[in-house]
Amino acid sequence: MSRRFLKTTVSPLVLALSLAACSLAPTYQQPEAPVPATYPGQVGEASAQQAALLGWKSFFRDDRLKALIELALEENRDLRLAMQRVEEARAQFGIQDSERLPSIGIGGTGQIQRLPPQLRQGGPDSPSVSRTYQAGVGITAFELDFFGRVKNLSEAAYQQYLASEQASRTVEISLVAQVAEAYFKLRAAEEQLGLLEKTLEARQGTYDIVRTHYDNGIASALDLNQAQSQLDSARAALAETRRQREQAGNALQLVLGTEIPTQLPEAAPFGKDQLLATIPVGLPSDLLIRRPDIISAEHALKGANANIGAARAAFFPQISITGLLGFASPELGHLFGSNRRFWSYSPEITMPIFSGGVTGNLALAEARKNIAVTEYEKAIQTAFREVADALAGEATYEEQLESLRALQKSSSETLDLATLRYENGIDSFLQVQTAQVSLYNAQQQILNTGLASLLNRVELYKALGGGWLAETETANPISEEN
Secondary structure, eight states: OOHHHHHHHHHHHHHHHHTTTOOOSOOOOOOOOOSOSSOTTOOSOSOSSOGGGSOHHHHBOOHHHHHHHHHHHHHOHHHHHHHHHHHHHHHHHHHHHGGGSOOEEEEEEEEEEEOOGGGOTTOTTSOSEEEEEEEEEEEEEEEEOTTSHHHHHHHHHHHHHHHHHHHHHHHHHHHHHHHHHHHHHHHHHHHHHHHHHHHHHHHHHHHHHHHHHHHTTSSOHHHHHHHHHHHHHHHHHHHHHHHHHHHHHHHHHHHHTSOOOSSOOOOOOSSGGGBOSOOOOOOGGGHHHHOHHHHHHHHHHHHHHHHHHHHHHTTSOEEEEEEEEEEEESSGGGTTOGGGEEEEEEEEEEOOSSOHHHHHHHHHHHHHHHHHHHHHHHHHHHHHHHHHHHHHHHHHHHHHHHHHHHHHHHHHHHHHHHHHHHHTTSSOHHHHHHHHHHHHHHHHHHHHHHHHHHHHHHHHHHHTTOSSOSSOOOSSOOOOOO
């Protein structure tokens, strides 16, 4: 290989690589978090541990739910699509990043042409057919990135890849939460069905008593109709709950992405013991490193910042080179002879004169960066509200449940007294009917509030960035005390 060619070709490449660090992109500065320093009602830092490192296998205590989550992570189509988009962004980054290095290849060309006598260089008596053969190693239109245009485009593609990776993590967190929520709703529907079956049995017994009294002339037709209406109301509610249970099962199956297996581990008793009692909260600033949607928004912001550098570089000259080192000969059989060495070097420079489009591209890049800043800040504010709402639920649901349990106890005692007074002819059946309705409403409120409490704790776990790890990544045990 010709040393002269190496000198003239490699030197610009070395210079280009040495100048590759030159960038016209603005210096990136992370925007300040537009949220308070603490959550409402929180004083200081609650815990040094991060919920994002709390694996869902530690957070969820129900073995059946764990099995369903594992199944969903394998079969859910939304998660598959998110993973495929990560691979797509990775490939796009690889394509863009390859533009920073020259494309070197080997090849050969041959040209055979016949010229009329008046166009022959040696005159009319020279050969009419000329032949030229070339073979060697070449570089095709490699841009010398003096102003960082290609580098910034590569950086933008890289940040897009990182953003898509975090987006897939967001999908995974949401999927874990969706499976848990669908499962708890199904379990609540089953509990509600059991409650209504017991209620129907109790009201059937009450109706039988009233019917006996009516047949013996003790109870009135009004009492009998009231008992019948209570019985019919329970039957209608039972049919509705059966429908809700089927619909809850369908919703769970949709989230799983496949049929619910018949062979599953034993389910844990429905209640708060299905979840970890305490979740490490920390401070709002922790969300910046926990929540993948916030991290994804910041990567998008960094990509928009790099695109500004690429748009600025378009105002400056673009320099590219094309080169070939090899052999050339008019005879194919002597192409690779020692005296057939050949090289060519073609630099090209372009400079914008009318820069209307270039100016517009810069304005567009700057506008998109401003949009990315706003989206980043909005992601932080949304995360803050989600955590604050879930913390408000954690602070009030248990108190509400305790009050409802007391209400259930008093309603049950009221029903016993009302039934006793009715059987002794002291009160009408209306008192029994009212007590039955009150007891059923209290029992239903306990069930609904218990479900809401479970869902709220899942939302807190999700809002804090947890749910993308299967196993807990922490050296310190998580407290299980309320």
